[in-house]
Amino acid sequence: MLPGRQIPQPIAQENQLWVSWHDTQMMASLSPATVMDYFCRKSNPFYDRVCNNETIRMQRLSLEHLNNMVGVEYILLHVAEPILYVIRKQHRHSPTEATPMADYYIIGGMVYKAPDLASVINSRILATVTNLQSAFEEASSYSRYHPNKGYTWDFVANKALSDKSKGNKKDPSSNKDDSGTIFQKQRVDMLLAELLRKFPPPIPPMIHQQQMQNEQQLQQNQLQNTAAEVNPTEANNVAGNPTTSNNGAVPSEASPSPNTAQGGIEPKVEGIDMKPPPEKKIKM
CATH class of the missing domain: 3.10.450.580 (Mediator complex, subunit Med6)
Structure with a gap:
């Protein structure tokens, strides 16, 4: 040998x-x-x-x-x-x-x-000690000593260096994975909007009462607009500009309104008992 x-x-x-x-x-x-x-x-x-x-x-x-x-x-x-x-x-x-x-x-x-029990315990202890050692080494890297101040911790500088090193180690191909499609970015917003539509949040009583009043006011305005389109005379009565007097007398002009002559529909005012016009005297 x-x-x-x-x-x-x-x-x-x-x-x-x-x-x-x-x-x-x-x-x-x-x-x-x-x-x-x-x-x-x-x-x-x-x-x-x-x-x-x-x-x-x-x-x-x-x-x-x-x-x-x-x-x-x-x-x-x-x-x-x-x-x-x-x-x-x-x-x-x-x-x-x-x-x-x-x-x-x-x-x-x-x-x-x-493996036997001793090998398993030794492996677990070795892994624990290794992790603790790496944690102590990382913690000691943040410590700083100054003659006037003594020992202090500086996490900002090391964090910037670590972030910079991580950014350098990052592959350029991974940037493509970070960017997603519009569907992927807005998927959560779409789901939240759909859930909000299916399960709306409860409305407080004060706001609900105010909404009911606004809806009633809007319905009244719509009814007034509809009545104005169908019968302008009633719309004037509702608006505070009546065309007749309190005792039901018609105006001095006896000629029918243009709407009555054209549309062929008599207004409800003609249903009131009106006085006949005075007779004309024949001159001798």
Whole structure:
């Protein structure tokens, strides 16, 4: 062996949580009956060749003989067809006693090692410490020291720098995504207007009463305008310019109004009892 040459460590000695294995030839034919043969292939780095399963395979015995042996063995622990299979590695002491050593799960033909509780806790603690360290580093970047004032916080300068850096890192293609169509921009306004039309807000009593009075006044004005168009004489009476006296006498001019002669409809004033005109005396 050459001096100073490093020999790469085998996969079994590395951290198996970062290792996965699969066999493309048998992935499509996985089933509860063939999953143990799939896991016990020699190319699988998770498989220990010095185990009871290998002895049984060499002797061509069934898996039921594992209960009568002592040592390391692999068993099928859980099945969720057709995608998930859980295999346990354990050390058997007697037909009724075995100590679990590790668990492996197969998802879609890929074999992974299930992490133990210590690995999960270490990973969570490491992630927490990393986030806390980044938070402290960011907070310390805002601190400023002056001999007269001491330590102070300056968030404006760093915020401007961070905004500027974010703006530089932003891709020019992302500007196209920011701009939307008119429909996308006004969609919320359209929905709010439709909801406001379907469910109008309650009107206060004072404003509602005022609106009712305005509507009544508008209706009266419309009725007066309609009456003026149909009968101008009544419109004059309503407006305070009557054409007849209080006792029902007609004006001195006895000629009919132009509206009566042209339209052929006599006004209601002719229905009143009127005095006949005086007779003319014949001159002798």
